[in-house]
Amino acid sequence: MRLRRQLSRVFGRAVVRAVAGIALGVIAPLAGAGYFQWDMVELPADSGAACGDGSPYRFFVNRTPTSHSTVIVFEGGGACWDQDACLGIGPLSAANPNGIPPDYMHKLTDMAAFGLVTPFSSRNDPFQAVQTQGWNIVYMPYCTGDVHSGNKVAVYSDTNPSNPRVEYHRGAVNAQAAANWLRTNMGRPRDLLLTGFSAGGVGSTVSYVTVRDTLQPTGKSSLLADSGPLMPAPRSGSPQQYPSLPLHNKIRSAWGLDDPDGLVTRLSGLPGFDVNDLGSTSGALAQRYPDDRFGYLVFQADSDFSAFSYTDFWPDVGNAPDPQAYNRALFSKWEPDINRWRSTLEQHDNIGYFVPFFRNFNLSHCLTIVDFSGTGVQQDNIADISPFVDAVLDRGTMMREYETDHVSDFHQTLSPAIILFKILSALFGIG
Amino acid sequence: MSAPRRQGWKVGAVTVGVAAAVALGWVFLHDDAGSARATSLASTPVPVQAPAAQPVATPMAPAAPSASTPIDVPPGVSADQWQQITAELSGRPDGPAELKRLHDYYTFADALQRFRALRTARPDDPALLPLARALDAGLSARVQRGEVSGPEGLLLKQAVLQVLETDDVQRAIQLRQWQQQALAVQQSQDAAQVADSAARDAAFKRQQATIVAAWQARPPDQRDPRLLQQQLDALRRASYPSTPGGR
Numbered sequence: 001m002r003l004r005r006q007l008s009r010v011f012g013r014a015v016v017r018a019v020a021g022i023a024l025g026v027i028a029p030l031a032g033a034g035y036f037q038w039d040m041v042e043l044p045a046d047s048g049a050a051c052g053d054g055s056p057y058r059f060f061v062n063r064t065p066t067s068h069s070t071v072i073v074f075e076g077g078g079a080c081w082d083q084d085a086c087l088g089i090g091p092l093s094a095a096n097p098n099g100i101p102p103d104y105m106h107k108l109t110d111m112a113a114f115g116l117v118t119p120f121s122s123r124n125d126p127f128q129a130v131q132t133q134g135w136n137i138v139y140m141p142y143c144t145g146d147v148h149s150g151n152k153v154a155v156y157s158d159t160n161p162s163n164p165r166v167e168y169h170r171g172a173v174n175a176q177a178a179a180n181w182l183r184t185n186m187g188r189p190r191d192l193l194l195t196g197f198s199a200g201g202v203g204s205t206v207s208y209v210t211v212r213d214t215l216q217p218t219g220k221s222s223l224l225a226d227s228g229p230l231m232p233a234p235r236s237g238s239p240q241q242y243p244s245l246p247l248h249n250k251i252r253s254a255w256g257l258d259d260p261d262g263l264v265t266r267l268s269g270l271p272g273f274d275v276n277d278l279g280s281t282s283g284a285l286a287q288r289y290p291d292d293r294f295g296y297l298v299f300q301a302d303s304d305f306s307a308f309s310y311t312d313f314w315p316d317v318g319n320a321p322d323p324q325a326y327n328r329a330l331f332s333k334w335e336p337d338i339n340r341w342r343s344t345l346e347q348h349d350n351i352g353y354f355v356p357f358f359r360n361f362n363l364s365h366c367l368t369i370v371d372f373s374g375t376g377v378q379q380d381n382i383a384d385i386s387p388f389v390d391a392v393l394d395r396g397t398m399m400r401e402y403e404t405d406h407v408s409d410f411h412q413t414l415s416p417a418i419i420l421f422k423i424l425s426a427l428f429g430i431g
Numbered sequence: 432m433s434a435p436r437r438q439g440w441k442v443g444a445v446t447v448g449v450a451a452a453v454a455l456g457w458v459f460l461h462d463d464a465g466s467a468r469a470t471s472l473a474s475t476p477v478p479v480q481a482p483a484a485q486p487v488a489t490p491m492a493p494a495a496p497s498a499s500t501p502i503d504v505p506p507g508v509s510a511d512q513w514q515q516i517t518a519e520l521s522g523r524p525d526g527p528a529e530l531k532r533l534h535d536y537y538t539f540a541d542a543l544q545r546f547r548a549l550r551t552a553r554p555d556d557p558a559l560l561p562l563a564r565a566l567d568a569g570l571s572a573r574v575q576r577g578e579v580s581g582p583e584g585l586l587l588k589q590a591v592l593q594v595l596e597t598d599d600v601q602r603a604i605q606l607r608q609w610q611q612q613a614l615a616v617q618q619s620q621d622a623a624q625v626a627d628s629a630a631r632d633a634a635f636k637r638q639q640a641t642i643v644a645a646w647q648a649r650p651p652d653q654r655d656p657r658l659l660q661q662q663l664d665a666l667r668r669a670s671y672p673s674t675p676g677g678r
Contacts, residue, residue, distance in 0.1 A: 044673040045664070046673060101629075105580040106580065123540075127586070153659070
């Protein structure tokens with residue numbers, strides 16, 4: 001954290017260190033960086049990387065000398081396609097509108113969930129163990145309002161024309177630049193896990209090709225995408241058939257996904273990827289990397305991602321007269337979307353999914369934030385998502401869990417970590 | 432897509448946790464005396480009582496690294512791995528101190544793993560007490576050294592206090608004190624870097640506003656977004672140049 005790393009000036013030294021490190025069987029050290037210490041990497045402007053406000057993109061690395069494997073965690077936190085949301089105004093607005101400060105990992109007020117995310121980004125979690133806590137850990141903060149997918153500079157002036165918001169939707173550029181840095185400075189990992197929650201769930205999915213192809217892991221490579229499902233929504237269909245289609249059309253334009261350097265253009269060579277259907281991404285990844293494993297998580301009662309998907313685009317949701325009508329309208333779209341999404345995932349043997357019903361926390365949004373408590377599927381005697389995570393990482397039989405018991409989840413107890421989260425909520429407020 | 436810092440969370444906060452959070456949060460927010468005490472403790476580590484029955488290899492409060500040798504194989508690594516780490520660090524000026532730090536860290540990590548496992552399997556086991564004390568002892572120093580992030584540290588503190596302090600209110604007060612103390616120290620460490628970053632950002636945004644205003648002043652059909660992007664990228668490169676030597 002104390003020192004700033006730059007992308008382009010350390011290549012020569014890093015190669016020498018990497019070679020020496022391989023010879024020693026441990027990972028090459030970086031000057032000034034200590035093992036097991038969170039260190040900040042600031043990507044230089046000439047890499048194209050940026051936060052939404054134009055400030056430098058910073059990410060964080062915690063290395064270990066005894067593992068060559070790496071987990072990369074993509075942070076979540078809203079999205080934006082208008083001025084207020086990009087400024088962080090409103091309940092569904094984008095996180096970190098003023099960028100990522102150097103002390104991001106020290107504070108309780110900036111990181112998602114006060115930094116209590118996730119067991120994958122915590123090496124020293126006293127409550128939740130996951131095997132990647134012994135790996136190198138990379139935390140990718142979220143500050144571009146584009147679910148880590150964009151490559152476009154937009155000027156939003158819809159609410160305050162005299163003081164427009166310039167938004168650097170550079171999420172995809174950040175992922176590429178960070179991957180370049182990791183490859184240059186840490187070499188090829190043995191095993192690789194990309195994971196993320198919420199917007200980071202989408203981000204880890206759409207960044208998978210970029211990061212995997214850049215890092216070229218020598219062992220197993222996996223994805224664990226939490227609560228960022230890319231719903232099937234072909235542009236040849238109608239919104240009535242595919243309720244997420246209006247959202248997809250909006251973000252394709254707002255974030256430059258179809259531009260020459262945009263996400264859709266870059267993914268267009270993948271087998272099975274339909275440039276007219278963002279929902280084909282998951283299947284295309286499975287086909288492109290048949291030996292990899294892809295795990296997708298979401299709650300049936302997720303009231304957050306569904307709100308993003310439909311509120312701005314469906315009057316019966318956005319203008320619902322009361323909460324009951326809102327929920328009816330929301331889930332009349334979400335439920336068929338989830339079922340269609342599961343059907344597409346089931347076409348690939350290397351994809352698993354875990355879809356419990358409800359968690360008494362964060363509007364049932366995200367299974368991996370804070371800890372795994374409350375994510376069980378009681379009908380199958382599964383206490384939480386741990387066996388699913390292990391199956392993805394260890395190449396066990398891919399699990400496909402869909403909870404039909406809609407009662408038991410209401411009786412699950414809150415973990416100490418989630419109680420701490422609620423304390424912090426009372427302390428600092430939310431929103 | 433929303434991370435849990437949004438309004439929606441308010442709706443989701445329910446039942447048991449809400450009552451606890453409100454009560455404990457009130458204590459936090461109103462503990463001015465506790466804040467003062469915490470500040471005064473910022474540079475004075477709290478003495479740690481030796482555990483009555485200390486398990487093998489529990490971590491103690493990390494001492495300032497020195498060049499003296501510890502240096503047996505710590506828990507959690509094999510002899511071969513430790514030998515490799517030792518060899519790797521041997522060429523560095525700070526190698527001995529770093530080796531000592533790593534030894535201490537591995538001991539801490541091992542204790543944490545045992546604490547977590549024991550807490551899950553037998554939450555009332557008295558062996559948790561010395562483990563909790565030992566983990567607690569070095570926590571602030573680990574946050575200051577960047578071995579534990581601020582939020583991680585708070586979670587760890589919460590975990591050990593659940594063992595060390597049975598009274599809910601006292602636990603909340605101690606958690607609050609620790610949070611203020613640890614983060615205040617960290618903020619002072621980070622202050623120069625944060626100020627430098629903020630100054631660069633402010634200068635960048637002033638110049639960006641000028642460029643955008645000029646672009647907006649053009650007739651709509653002459654506002655070329657590609658030209659604007661080129662200008663802004665040039666400004667970013669000038670504002671945030673690569674630094675020779677990197678870190």
